[in-house]
Amino acid sequence: MPLIKIYKDGEVFEGDVQPNTNLVVRAGIRQFPYPHLSYGCGMGKCAKCMCKVVKGGEALPEPNWKEKKMLGSRLEQGYRLACQLWVEEDLELAQESPAGTVGQPRPGAAKTF
Numbered sequence: 001m002p003l004i005k006i007y008k009d010g011e012v013f014e015g016d017v018q019p020n021t022n023l024v025v026r027a028g029i030r031q032f033p034y035p036h037l038s039y040g041c042g043m044g045k046c047a048k049c050m051c052k053v054v055k056g057g058e059a060l061p062e063p064n065w066k067e068k069k070m071l072g073s074r075l076e077q078g079y080r081l082a083c084q085l086w087v088e089e090d091l092e093l094a095q096e097s098p099a100g101t102v103g104q105p106r107p108g109a110a111k112t113f
């Protein structure tokens with residue numbers, strides 16, 4: 001099972017998910033990564049679920065047209081829309097806090113859910 005780590009607001013949240021999982025769908029039904037993943041429409045139109053891929057990006061599919069439209073040059077910086085990803089392998093993501101800065105993990109701050 002893929003291990004997912006989310007870095008947000010100086011903390012690390014981690015949990016296992018089934019292969020072929022969409023993290024926004026899981027959060028929407030209140031399973032991990034809920035409540036740690038910010039998201040909105042779930043259809044690639046609002047970019048509220050935008051995350052920077054920290055590790056595991058090589059196992060993700062190429063960005064689709066929705067990601068290209070919403071993210072533009074941010075794709076080159078490693079950003080993806082979580083709602084458009086179906087996770088098959090371990091993945092680490094950093095998500096911006098509401099203040100607009102990407103949280104950095106504190107050593108030893110991992111929380112398992």
